Amino acid sequence: MSVHTFTLDGQPVAGAAGETILEVATEQGVSIPTLCHLDGLSSVGACRLCVVEVAGRPRPQPACITPVEEGMEVVTRSEELDEWRATVVEMLFVERNHICSICVANGDCELQDLAVDLGVDHFELPAMSPRLEIDSSHRLFAIDHNRCVLCTRCVRVCDEIEGAHTWDVMGRGIDARVVSDLGTPWGASPTCTSCGKCVQVCPTGALFEKGRAVGEGAKERRPFLPYLRRHGAGTR
Amino acid sequence: MAGEGRRGAPAAEPRRRLKNLVPPGPVRATAAVCEAASCLSAGAGEVHAGLVDGVGVRGLTDVAVKRVGCLGLCAAGPLVAVLETDRLHRGVSGADLTAVLDDLATADAASGMAEPDPFFARQVRIVTENLGRIDPESIDDYVAAGGYTALERALTELDPAAVLAEVTASGLRGRGGAGYPTGLKWRTAVKAAGADRYVICNADEGDPGAFMDRSVLESDPHRVLEGMALAAYAVGARKGYVYCRAEYPLALSRLRTAIRQAQRAGWLGEDIAESRFSFTVEVRVGAGAFVCGEETALIASIEGGRGTPKPRPPYPGMSGLRGAPTVINNVETLAAVPAIIRNGGAWYASTGTATSKGTKVFALAGRVRNTGLIEVPMGTTLREIVYGIGGGVVDDRPLKAVQTGGPSGGCLPASHLDMPVDYESLVEAGSIMGSGGLIVLDDRACMVDVARFYMEFCREESCGKCIPCRVGTTQASTLLTAITSGSATPRHLADLERLGEMMGAMSLCGLGQTAPNPVFSTLRYFRDEYRAHIEDRTCPAGVCAMAGTSSHPAVAGP
Incomplete structure (x- = not known):
């Protein structure tokens, strides 16, 4: 397999053909914020947080899905990128109802961490405050759409690792929702195996185990994902 | 009763199949009844039935009546053309066909051509050459007009590389809007590794006010199939798909008819024209998502998945449908290919500008006299399109702006009327070529309201996959609504520009x-109107119901 050399924030680095910018950056200890990406799952390039500047390309490219190329010049941080990433996080917060002080994931939430890392300490965009459902029909778990960021990690882990494909997305635009079995209540889902993988990969408190109170939703990191091998370098 | 039905109200009859009237002997005059969607909705069916009956009553045994596709001047439908003299009858009423029948009684090829209307005289028709001439439901008509000769020539005289070379030489660029060189796109698919290859025709036309693809499919569906077969031959594909939106039932039905006929005639299927080339076409119907016109979303939809885009690269030319190299072209692009192969790439490249070759089909809409379908050489000025061909603004009002490119495009002010229409000039002026929707706005249009309309359209059509688009379009709509309702502050405008830049750079597809393009282009040319809405709380065009003005007394401010 061929190897490409390129520069990452000015430093010469090498990456195998097929590796992504994010993989090489992680290996180099260069931190790029991510949200929808999770090692071990397919990448979708949806959250746009990991975008980096690549010389010669008209707009930033998602590092999680862009393969390295010979001679490419990648910049992972700039004033503009910082601002736009912060705006992404701001948009995620104002889109739904993320109130940390009453959230089960408080203290163990990737959205919260991103806000801290990117310096999002207030919102300029108006909060949209939608009224959203909570489906607590499942025996063990519940989903609170108020806290969902539509990263689709749950959809992918259920499809790619568990093989159940209980979760998918319905609706479009601002009305898009994660749904179980074409809109069947989670508790009545004939395909859900109650494995809990979706809960474990959820970056926020949208999917959580019942019986846990505020701040008690820490993920157990059960070893079902290859991501545990490398976990800790690029993500928290 | 039967006689009464004839003269009275044929429209009230259950939708009867309209048969062409073909006289037994030589034809002296042919009445071509436009039966594309817009004329049909204006009553072309009645006209067709009435003409068949009227010709019979008058005993005109050498007159033919046939259905044709779009005659172009959609504003004046139902339209009937007498093909031998090119005389066009406008606004024909099924209840009174005397004028048309009188014309048919005397017209013949010797009676001379009618004075051509500037609407037609100033057009150059390549893609639309058969529109309004042939019966879209008859493969014989298409073949009689030279159809499938390009495919036959390619299969018998040219190897795939030669077909590709002609298309490359023609300088043809994607007519869906982005203007990517078609030859390069095909070449990519040829060079990409893969056992299977696919050709997809993108007929998911969704821009408000755009109807080029619909008109071509409704009027000359075989041409699109021939273009697809040529593309397939050039890149080595055996299977093609037409992805057409469900909102185009007539286009879909004529396309399906055409596929059936082409299969029966051996222009699709195994061993076409006794060559070893095989190609089949399947129709896939969209389910009402604008974003499925984006090529990766379209492919996801054909694969049976949720119609959401994927980041590119990889481009479909390298890895598209089911991971195979896929050529995906717009209807108009593919419809240009048969003419290129028939006449050569150099012939096509002789029309147009240095970087934008050939012709472009536009759907002329809005406050223009001659609403309709036109085809002009690339580089034609907006003035020529709007005033020369379009006949100017309705009621001779002043032109304020021309909107091109739909929700991805922008509004060009009257000062840009002498700008040539080509890919580069439009981008430089802050708009895009787009698929060909061209909407004329007069002085009664509020540009902020226009921007709001397009932003709301994008909000409704965002798939929701990436956050900059999902939340950005929603927030921008809210900001624009605040401006058009008179409750905005200068801060709203600053936020809107900040959001627009972020969406433009960060969105996935x-x-x-x-x-944000409609916002940016209206800000560039009509910032004063935004200021009037925000600072003076007035809508200069009188469109927006501003809080505090007399139009909304209930919410009048202090």
Whole structure:
């Protein structure tokens, strides 16, 4: 397999053909914020947080899905990128109802961490405050759409690792929702195996185990994902 | 009763199949009844039935009546053309066909051509050459007009590389809007590794006010199939798909008819024209998502998945449908290919400008006299299109702006009327070529309201996959609504510009990346109107119901 050399924030680095910018950056200890990406799952390039500047390309490219190329010049941080990433996080917060002080994931939430890392300490965009459902029909778990960021990690882990494909997305635009079995209540889902993988990969408190109170939703990191091998370098 | 039905109200009859009237002997005059969607909705069916009956009553045994596709001047439908003299009858009423029948009684090829209307005289028709001439439901008509000769020539005289070379030499660029060189796109698919290859025709036309693809499919569906077969031959594909939106039932039905006929005639299927080339076409119907016109979303939809885009690269030419190299072209692009192969790439490249070759089909709409379908050489000025061909603004009002490129495009002010229409000039002026929707706005249009309309369109059509588009279009709509309702502050405008820049740079696909374009172009040319809405709380065009003005007394401010 061929190897490409390129520069990452000015430093010469090498990456195998097929590796992504994010993989090489992680290996180099260069931190790029991510949200929808999770090692071990397919990448979708949806959250746009990991975008980096690549010389010669008209707009930033998602590092999680862009393969390295010979001679490419990648910049992972700039004033503009910082601002736009912060705006992404701001948009995620104002889109739904993320109130940390009453959230089960408080203290163990990737959205919260991103806000801290990117310096999002207030919102300029108006909060949209939608009224959203909570489906607590499942025996063990519940989903609170108020806290969902539509990263689709749950959809992918259920499809790619568990093989159940209980979760998918319905609706479009601002009305898009994660749904179980074409809109069947989670508790009545004939395909859900109650494995809990979706809960474990959820970056926020949208999917959580019942019986846990505020701040008690820490993920157990059960070893079902290859991501545990490398976990800790690029993500928290 | 039968006689009464004839003269009275044929429209009230259950939708009867309209048969062409073909006289037994030589034809002296042919009445071509436009039966594309817009004329049909204006009563072309009645006209057709009435003409068949009227010709019979008058005993005109050498007159033919046939259905044709779009005659172009959609504003004046139902339209009937007498093919031998090119005389066009406008606004024909099924209840009174005397004028048309009188014309048919005397017209013949010797009676001379009618004075051509400037609407037609100033057009150059390549893609639309058969529109209004042939019966879209008859493969014989298409073949009689030279149809499938390009495919036959390619299969018998040219190897795939030669077909590709002609298309490359023609300089043809994607007519869906982005203007990517078609030859390069095909070449990519040829060079990409893969056992299977596919050709997809993108007929998911969704821009408000755009109807080029619909008109071509409704009027000359075989041409699109021939273009697809040529593309397939050039890149080595055996299977093609037409992805057409469900909102185009007539286009879909004529396309399906055409596929059936082409299969029966051996222009699709195994061993076409006794060559070893095989190609089949399947129709896939869209389910009402604008974003499925984006190529990766379209492919996901054909694969049976949720119609959401994927980041590119990889481009479909390298890895598209089911991971195979896929050529995906717009209807108009593919419809240009048969003419290129028939006449050569150099012939096509002789029309147009240095970087934009050939012709472009536009759907002329809005406050223009001659609403309709036109085809002009690239580089034609907006003035020529709007005033020369379009006949000017309705009621001779002043022109305020021309909107091109739909929700991804922008509004060009009257000062740009002498700008040539080509890919580069439009981008430089802050708009895009787009698929060909061209909407004329007069002085009664509020540009902020226009921007709001397009942003709301994008909000409704955002798939929701990436956050900059999902939340950005929603927030921008809210900001624009605040401006058009008179409750905005200068801060709203600053936020809007900040959001627009962020969406443009950060969105995953073209929908979100270009969604701010109508805002940016109206800000560039009509910032004063935004200021009037925000600072003076007035809408200069009188369109927006501003809080505090007399139009909304209930919410009048202090």
